[in-house]
Amino acid sequence: MQPSDELINELSDICGIVPEYWDIFGKKHSTSIETKKAVLSAMKLDINSADKTRNEINKLKGRPWNSFIEPVKVISVNEQPLSIPVYMPVREGDDSRLALSWSIKDEKGQIDDYSVSGNAVTISDCRWIDNVRYLKIDLNANGSRDIGYYSVNITGFCPGTAVSGKSKIIITPDSCYIPPQLGKPGTSRIWGLYLNLYSIRSSQNWGIGDFTDLKKITAWIAGLGGSFVGINPLHAIANRKPGGISPYSPISRLYRNFIYIDVEDIQEFKERNKAGAITGLADFARLLEELRSSDLIDYEKIASLKNGILLGLFDVFYEKLKHNGRCLERVEDFKKYVSEEGETLDSYATYMALCESFKDHGAESPSLITCFDSWQEWPAEYHDPSGKAVQEFKERSEKHILFYKYVQWLADRQLGEAAELAKLLDMPVGLYNDLAIGSIGGGSDAWNYQDVIAGGTDVGAPPDGFNLKGQNWGFPPIVPEGLKKTGYKFFIQAIRKNMKYGGALRIDHALGMFRLFWIPSGMPASHGAYLKYPSEDLLRIIALESVRNKTIVIAEDLGTIGENVRETLLRFRMLSYRLLYFERNYPDPSFTRPGKYPDMALCSVTTHDLPTIYGYWSGRDIEVKKRLGMFPDESSLHSHISERERDKALLFEALKSAGAILEGQADATSAMTPELCLAIYEYLAKTSCKLATVSLDDAIGTMDQQNMPGITDSYPSWMQKTPVTLEQIMSDKWFKTLSERLKANNQR
Secondary structure (H helix, E strand, O other): OOOOHHHHHHHHHHHOEOOEEEOOOOOEEEOOHHHHHHHHHHOOOOOOOHHHHHHHHHHHHOOOHHHOOOOEEEEEOOOOOEEEEEEEEOOOOOHHHOEEEEEEEOOOOOEEEEEEEHHHOEEEEEEEEOOEEEEEEEEEEOOOOOOEEEEEEEEEEEOOEEEEEEEEEEEEOOOOOOOHHHOOOOOOOEEEEEEOHHHOOOOOOOOOOOHHHHHHHHHHHHHOOOOEEEEOOOEEOOOEOOOEOOOOOOOEEEEEOHHHOOHHHOHHHHHHOHHHOOOOOHHHHHHHHHHHHOOEOOHHHHHHHHHHHHHHHHHHHHHHHHHOOOOHHHHHHHHHHHHHHHHHHHHHHHHHHHHHHHHOOOOOOOOOOOOOOOHHHOOHHHOOOOOHHHHHHHHHOHHHHHHHHHHHHHHHHHHHHHHHHHHHOOOOOEEEEEEOOOOOOOOHHHHHOOOOEOOOEEEEEOOOOOOOOOEEOOOOOEOHHHHHHOOOHHHHHHHHHHHOOOOEEEEOOHHHHOEEEEEEOOOOHHHOEEEEOOHHHHHHHHHHHHHHHOOEEEEOOOOOOOOOHHHHHHHOOOEEEEEHHHOEOOOOOOEOOHHHOOOOEEEEOOOOOOOOHHHHHHOHHHHHHHHOOOOOOHHHHHHHHHHHHHHHHHHHHHHHHOOOOOOOOOOOOOOOOHHHHHHHHHHHHOOOOOEEEEEHHHHOOOOOOOOOOOOOOOOOOOOEOOOOOHHHHHOOHHHHHHHHHHHHHHOO
């Protein structure tokens, strides 16, 4: 017998499926029973019959009473002394015969032991479940502990009963890190450049921006008085079309795309390339020229070229590693990196090695281009990372796996050099990194964390003004209950690893920490549903890592915003993400004046998913969307054209009112010019926002946006290079003028 709608609704409510929401157009959407069933199944709940559905309801309703101790507890550093609740089955009359012992271990291995028994046991509640009497017992640990991660082991005794359990305690600060110079209202604002590193065209790179380009840009912006350089996510991706080139659809958010490595800056390359032994080869030179001169990035060719070279370099390094004699310092640094990364790196490298092995049926030559669309296509015995087949593979593929660790070490060290350069140049922030909201279902993260990541559904967004059909982002969501059961391990790693080397971290789609839009497989985005997340726990963990790493957090809070989201983010001192295009005096479409922008925010004109200022002003994005068939009808197209002309006039008027543009300089019907672009950024500089970001694409006059959401094969998303070289960009006097204008506005 199939479960009734009432049972499905009850289970959905317990699991946090939002029954209805209002979209950006003010339209109410009710979540259908079909969508609820699909989401519950994706959460690995058994709803195949009414009895099984009731069983799931009863299990969830019985928590935490039926679990002895919760797997994780996240608290404020100001909520001490620490109190740990446990739940024990105790017969009536046996309360005074209880005895409990527990230990709390900190990250340095120091252990504090406690015990309590008899009348000293603190009983705070009682409940009967299925005719069993449970007591809630509060275990109190005296003293105050620092912020950090603690492990707890507890054993409880009662006549006829002995129970034990483990838990993680996470003690956090109440807010994220803010540098002293930005901590007080009215303090100086800072600015920086945002760019897509892959898009950089330079005389030295191999057809895609790399870490040496990043170092040059960092030094250049520091020299102009900029405080940070913002970059796209550097996560590991498949590096092949159509779906494997987006930095926001990685195979792993824990490791980096090797394609950004400057191969020529590796010691082993310098050793092997004496007298042009590599770069002097005619075939190599021709391919390199082809990759550099192309207007679009050929990820697969670049990845193949770098992969082949890196394999040879690894052979050189492997000899050093085996003999442990030559270049001892370098070998020791590699060993240290591998040791610190531990199981996480080992699992990632194993995934990569398995991908390659199944592609070439056991070929010995590794490849950094992910070869299978998903690990689900592997033989079934390899689906379990801890299974016998995988362990045997690791034993016979030690060198193969070590290659991928070597590559990640190279990427880590080159990125670290860019971050260190920013520090040496006294940049207040330095690198401003970006964290994607998820990773693809066939990737390393999904393979290694199957108990956390859902299947049979994707993350996306409901319809909005820029995407009328909604968006499906093509990767699975994280299951909230899975996060808790694992002590938030994966989430902690993702935050920590992406804060490394960064003075700021942008969290893409930060609304997903409150509620995330799940789209069941086979359904359009408009049929998706929101699912609630343990936001307080997640925000506290971010605050902890932020303080430890001294990293500013920018929460990308665009889209359909739920109640009190921005207020909560502000409470944790996470900067809001404010875009000129969207800052209006709603319902009036006029643009928000600089004085009305919030203090705790980063402001910018646009993002990778939206038109550049040149494209916006010319209507290029509307033309492209028309060509791609993205407007449902002619009426919608004409409405967008009309609104754009209105908005240009409103923006021009706002610029004049703020004194950011001179009378008679231009008007809203004229073309975008470098001076008008400068005036727009001067307008942002007049706001009270802590950070102001200048888009490189805006600054150099790029017409087309980097990504067209919802389009996979008829638009060159993530492939467009800068129209001019980095060397030409760095010599452009526009940036010096920009720096002077921003500095002048900051001193007013």
